[in-house]
Amino acid sequence: MHGKFDDLGRFADPSLLILTSLSDGPKHGYAIMTDVAAFSGVSMEPGTLYGALSRLERRGWIRPLATAERRRPYEITAAGQEILAEQVKTMQQIVRVARLRTAMAWGA
Amino acid sequence: MRPGLAGRLSRALVGWHPRRWRERYREEMLEVLDQHHPTVRTVASLGASAVGAHLDPAYRTDRLSLARLRRAALTAAVVAAPLALVLGPVGYRMWQDSYWHPAADEPLETAAFSPHGGIMVTAFGEAIDGTDMVWDVTDLSRPQRLSQFEGGQPIALSPDGRTVATIAYSGQPALWNVANPRHPVKMTTLSDGDGSKLWALAFSPDSRILATARYDKIFLWDVASPARPRLLRTLDAPVTSPAGDGNIPISPQDLAFSPGGNILASATGTDQVTLWNVTDPARAPRLATLGGAGDFIQAFTFSSRGNLLAAVTFHGTVLVYSLADPPRPARTATARALLTRALYPSGSPQPEETPLCATCQPASYAVAFTPNGHTLTVVVDREEMSANSGRDTIFDWPVTGSGALGAVTVTARDVADFQPVIAPGDRTVLGSPPGSHAWHAWPLP
Numbered sequence: 001m002h003g004k005f006d007d008l009g010r011f012a013d014p015s016l017l018i019l020t021s022l023s024d025g026p027k028h029g030y031a032i033m034t035d036v037a038a039f040s041g042v043s044m045e046p047g048t049l050y051g052a053l054s055r056l057e058r059r060g061w062i063r064p065l066a067t068a069e070r071r072r073p074y075e076i077t078a079a080g081q082e083i084l085a086e087q088v089k090t091m092q093q094i095v096r097v098a099r100l101r102t103a104m105a106w107g108a
Numbered sequence: 109m110r111p112g113l114a115g116r117l118s119r120a121l122v123g124w125h126p127r128r129w130r131e132r133y134r135e136e137m138l139e140v141l142d143q144h145h146p147t148v149r150t151v152a153s154l155g156a157s158a159v160g161a162h163l164d165p166a167y168r169t170d171r172l173s174l175a176r177l178r179r180a181a182l183t184a185a186v187v188a189a190p191l192a193l194v195l196g197p198v199g200y201r202m203w204q205d206s207y208w209h210p211a212a213d214e215p216l217e218t219a220a221f222s223p224h225g226g227i228m229v230t231a232f233g234e235a236i237d238g239t240d241m242v243w244d245v246t247d248l249s250r251p252q253r254l255s256q257f258e259g260g261q262p263i264a265l266s267p268d269g270r271t272v273a274t275i276a277y278s279g280q281p282a283l284w285n286v287a288n289p290r291h292p293v294k295m296t297t298l299s300d301g302d303g304s305k306l307w308a309l310a311f312s313p314d315s316r317i318l319a320t321a322r323y324d325k326i327f328l329w330d331v332a333s334p335a336r337p338r339l340l341r342t343l344d345a346p347v348t349s350p351a352g353d354g355n356i357p358i359s360p361q362d363l364a365f366s367p368g369g370n371i372l373a374s375a376t377g378t379d380q381v382t383l384w385n386v387t388d389p390a391r392a393p394r395l396a397t398l399g400g401a402g403d404f405i406q407a408f409t410f411s412s413r414g415n416l417l418a419a420v421t422f423h424g425t426v427l428v429y430s431l432a433d434p435p436r437p438a439r440t441a442t443a444r445a446l447l448t449r450a451l452y453p454s455g456s457p458q459p460e461e462t463p464l465c466a467t468c469q470p471a472s473y474a475v476a477f478t479p480n481g482h483t484l485t486v487v488v489d490r491e492e493m494s495a496n497s498g499r500d501t502i503f504d505w506p507v508t509g510s511g512a513l514g515a516v517t518v519t520a521r522d523v524a525d526f527q528p529v530i531a532p533g534d535r536t537v538l539g540s541p542p543g544s545h546a547w548h549a550w551p552l553p
Contacts, residue, residue, distance in 0.1 A: 029140040046118070046140045047153030050133050051160055058166065070139040 014052040019084040026075035114146040121154035126167040215526035215540030216547040222269030231261030257292045264309035308363035345376040366414040375405035411477040430511040440511030450501040453522035476530040487528040
């Protein structure tokens, strides 16, 4: 189950959150932070955000758009959508197995 | 961290990213910071981001050359050297003052306290030309060294905190004016015409009388005008054995006025404490004798009310006497064999050992009542016994109003003190480890 996403190592979580956030449309940095906090409860700090944005951009999974008043929006690329779908599939598999096993263990 | 400080630090950290990073992300990061509320976490994340970006080959554009490294090293040395010269001694002094306090070239021998002035005088070594230091001990955990002078020991500090009695190079008592504790000034040398060793000094509670003890003599001085002291009376102190006899322990004798000032207690190389009525110091008749020790008295102390006197002997026996009727004192408690009950820090008893010589002091003692008189504390240090013992043991007894002792609590302390000193009223012990040139203060349990 090893994929390209795993090469991000400990940066995988912020990257996954950012890709998820951009999957419904372009957003600038602060909008990504507030969106991630809203749907996941994860409070992402600017240093973490821009470290992940830099890595995602270099891999071609997101692309910057034109700056508007110092705010630069980012949008997810086709490659980014593909990697996100692959990652979500993996996670769904993990969730399915986890549900099954915890149900057995708890006798539910 | 204050939000304002976090914001400023965060913005500064954006500037610490590599140039290529800044050209690409600086403006939008600052825009995010404008909307964000920076905290310690923000600063930490930007610090990690800056370090990560510098390590990232994609942004590390400035190549390190030997010439650049040399310039950087030279700049760092030019900045660091004066800083180290200034901050090094300051840091060392702060560290030393927080726990270890400088002594002279020998361990702490004794300390004298002014009850109200917050002043302490310490003496080091037995030399008559030893160093005395004056300290501000308003907060004993943070003593401030104010001055030092060549005063030797023994020492006594007048209760008004203005005069230190110590010993002159001639062996005679000397008085120093420490009214300005930053500038001690020698006032005068007393002359009693006696050539034997000066063992002990004590001021009366009103600071007007000074008692000085030699082998078999006690001298009472009027020091109401310290610059012009006057000998009032010479007392013949009892001794058990003649001078030079091998049975005489080489140990300091003790001397103290009662809190009320009308009794002087002395132990001059004997197995008893003598009480003198010094209501009229020009006469000072013998009042009573506290006997029954069967051993040389090493140290003693009055309770704060003056109704009790506790003594500890050369080989570790504690005696308590009631002075409710001073002409007829009564022994109210005896606790024996402190040396064999001394503990290692592990809690195991220290073994009975033969002292290094017949007259060698088997232990050093500090003895004190708590200010309310409810507890008697004796600190025993057996540093003379052998190289591998030498740990402090604290004995605490509850004391009844009549002078009876309750069940003892014995606590071990894993630091040896050459000569422990209990600070009055503070439940604090001062001491120097054997061979150390510094002293420390530690709280009693």
